[in-house]
Amino acid sequence: GAVVSQHPSRVICKSGTSVKIECRSLDFQATTMFWYRQFPKQSLMLMATSNEGSKATYEQGVEKDKFLINHASLTLSTLTVTSAHPEDSSFYICSETRGAIGYTFGSGTRLTVV
Amino acid sequence: AQSVAQPEDQVNVAEGNPLTVKCTYSVSGNPYLFWYVQYPNRGLQFLLKYITGDNLVKGSYGFEAEFNKSQTSFHLKKPSALVSDSALYFCAVRDNTGFQKLVFGTGTRLLVSP
Numbered sequence: 001g002a003v004v005s006q007h008p009s010r011v012i013c014k015s016g017t018s019v020k021i022e023c024r025s026l027d028f029q030a031t032t033m034f035w036y037r038q039f040p041k042q043s044l045m046l047m048a049t050s051n052e053g054s055k056a057t058y059e060q061g062v063e064k065d066k067f068l069i070n071h072a073s074l075t076l077s078t079l080t081v082t083s084a085h086p087e088d089s090s091f092y093i094c095s096e097t098r099g100a101i102g103y104t105f106g107s108g109t110r111l112t113v114v
Numbered sequence: 115a116q117s118v119a120q121p122e123d124q125v126n127v128a129e130g131n132p133l134t135v136k137c138t139y140s141v142s143g144n145p146y147l148f149w150y151v152q153y154p155n156r157g158l159q160f161l162l163k164y165i166t167g168d169n170l171v172k173g174s175y176g177f178e179a180e181f182n183k184s185q186t187s188f189h190l191k192k193p194s195a196l197v198s199d200s201a202l203y204f205c206a207v208r209d210n211t212g213f214q215k216l217v218f219g220t221g222t223r224l225l226v227s228p
Contacts, residue, residue, distance in 0.1 A: 006157070032213055043204065043220045044158075049213045057213070093157050095216070102148070103216055105157040 006106025021079045021109045023094035029074035030096035038091040084113040116141045116209045120219035135190040137205030146208035147188045195226045
């Protein structure tokens with residue numbers, strides 16, 4: 001079946017540093033990738049939508065300069081959390097869409113900022 | 115705007131008993147509905163979807179869901195629950211505009227007791 005590879009699965013970083021999360025589509029050329037954030041015991045909130053070769057579209061309230069999204073190829077989208085702070089600690093999940101076929105999710109990245 | 119409601123934060127059921135996890139939706143246009151399951155610190159696993167056709171949709175791991183247009187509901191069901199079904203369940207509807215993102219409910223935690 002469809003596979004989206006997300007790395008790293010867990011990362012601990014110091015406050016003020018940057019962290020990059022990668023999502024690779026292994027068997028599909030993903031024009032569009034969604035990035036979600038999930039707080040403990042809460043639902044998934046869409047942060048932004050990345051499109052290959054163009055600027056990402058951010059949801060209201062999401063700081064685009066803090067959460068840098070790059071979708072340089074049809075198989076790779078990255079989310080970089082810049083100047084991370086403890087409040088950025090969360091679970092981040094990517095998802096690709098295949099139109100009416102459905103959506104495939106990465107396995108998620110647990111970010112802890114200390 | 116599209117939205118999904120999962121009225122129950124938690125559902126408790128004994129192993130072997132039938133289970134139901136409720137979901138209602140609001141969407142412009144035709145509803146594309148999904149159910150996903152999430153285990154701790156993991157991404158989302160697809161269970162089933164409704165695009166068109168039969169109102170009773172059968173999915174993975176013995177789960178099924180009934181689409182009811184008049185009640186705008188898409189409840190998840192399983193005839194006989196297993197302890198291993200204990201997890202977090204999300205209902206989602208596709209936004210039929212723009213990038214066709216998924217809009218998630220708040221999630222329902224299913225706890226199956228031995």
